[in-house]
Amino acid sequence: MVNLQTTFAGLQLSSPLILSSSGLTRSIDRTKALVEAGAGAVILKSLFEEQILMHTGHLLAHNEYPEAADYIASYTRVEAVDEYLELLRRAKAELSVPVIASINCSGLESWTDFAQKLKEAGADALEVNIMRLETSRFYDPVAGEELYLEIVRRLRAVGLPLIIKLSRHHTALPTLVDKLRAAGATAVTLFNRSYQLDIDLEREQIVGGDVFSHAGDFAETLRFTGLIRGVVPGIELAASTGIYGWQELAKILLAGADVAQICTAVYKHGPSAIKDALTGLGRWMMDHGYQSVDEFRGRLSYASVADPSLFERLQFMKYYSGRTQS
Ligand SMILES: Cc1cc2nc3c(=O)[nH]c(=O)nc-3n(C[C@H](O)[C@H](O)[C@H](O)COP(=O)(O)O)c2cc1C
Numbered sequence: 001m002v003n004l005q006t007t008f009a010g011l012q013l014s015s016p017l018i019l020s021s022s023g024l025t026r027s028i029d030r031t032k033a034l035v036e037a038g039a040g041a042v043i044l045k046s047l048f049e050e051q052i053l054m055h056t057g058h059l060l061a062h063n064e065y066p067e068a069a070d071y072i073a074s075y076t077r078v079e080a081v082d083e084y085l086e087l088l089r090r091a092k093a094e095l096s097v098p099v100i101a102s103i104n105c106s107g108l109e110s111w112t113d114f115a116q117k118l119k120e121a122g123a124d125a126l127e128v129n130i131m132r133l134e135t136s137r138f139y140d141p142v143a144g145e146e147l148y149l150e151i152v153r154r155l156r157a158v159g160l161p162l163i164i165k166l167s168r169h170h171t172a173l174p175t176l177v178d179k180l181r182a183a184g185a186t187a188v189t190l191f192n193r194s195y196q197l198d199i200d201l202e203r204e205q206i207v208g209g210d211v212f213s214h215a216g217d218f219a220e221t222l223r224f225t226g227l228i229r230g231v232v233p234g235i236e237l238a239a240s241t242g243i244y245g246w247q248e249l250a251k252i253l254l255a256g257a258d259v260a261q262i263c264t265a266v267y268k269h270g271p272s273a274i275k276d277a278l279t280g281l282g283r284w285m286m287d288h289g290y291q292s293v294d295e296f297r298g299r300l301s302y303a304s305v306a307d308p309s310l311f312e313r314l315q316f317m318k319y320y321s322g323r324t325q326s
Helices: 028-036 049-061 066-094 109-120 141-156 173-183 215-231 246-255 264-269 272-287 317-325
Strands: 006-008 011-013 017-019 042-048 099-105 125-130 162-166 187-190 197-200 205-208 236-239 259-262
Touching (some): 017 028, 028 042, 042 125, 066 099, 099 109, 109 125, 109 141, 141 162, 141 173, 162 236, 187 215, 215 236, 246 259, 246 272, 259 264, 264 272
Parallel strands (some): 042 099, 162 187, 187 236, 236 259
């Protein structure tokens, strides 16, 4: 028998596979089934600051009385916050695994109070999904990262284990992750998936793209998990994007992830995605003589492999040189 237990962000988990933040957690009954399938923890869907503001803006656009603006803004926000806190309380009361709350944050002040409320409602940890797209020609990426660090410093004061979920679009991820660690982050999640856009050729219009990730997306999760595990000590890693089954789970643990998060595969296959991934991982561990996850975690990180340049290779040198010769 293998032991899949692990720890993450100071929490004791029954398995290293956790349910990513998404609408899947909107229903506690559905979430319960995913916990029964083996999820070691669940991350609730995010409360999106952007959604609330958009909603408020929409209401305001249709309101003839400017003096009602503050009331509507405050009413909308309070409702969303209260619903979220209620979801968290129910999740804590009815689920047998740690419950991680999630907020989407692109600014500062408005979220600090909310994090305190999440703690009071029983959250075991807090994942903060920081997503920004800079569109100015004059944006300074190094100065811009200060916002991420300030968010961490302020939320850290709340005292919950803090997990920062990042997009892959940063100039130098190891540097940013190290700064986040120094600012007080417990862990980072690599990576968030952004809203995709597409073009409808018939109507010649911008439309929404596919919400789900694709098999090829895993390669970047693998590269950066292994690289950051190897070069940034003192921070825990959750891998997200492209974890579909036991193979990706085993690979990402070998690369050095503390836990993996699963989302698209659960939308597509339900609880069996989690059950099958854990059963397959257990079988692979037995075949390879491992009894616990700690025995092989990070064996193939950037710091552990004989040739770390494998993680650095970006160009298809052989492929291109072969093509030009033929
Ligand atoms: C329908 C859907 C809803 C999502 N909602 C959230 C969310 O509320 N907060 C968040 O941080 N990530 C959200 N995500 C991103 C997932 O948590 C996850 O990081 C991403 O889908 C990549 O993992 P995957 O390849 O397992 O799908 C959502 C993803 C999907 C497909």
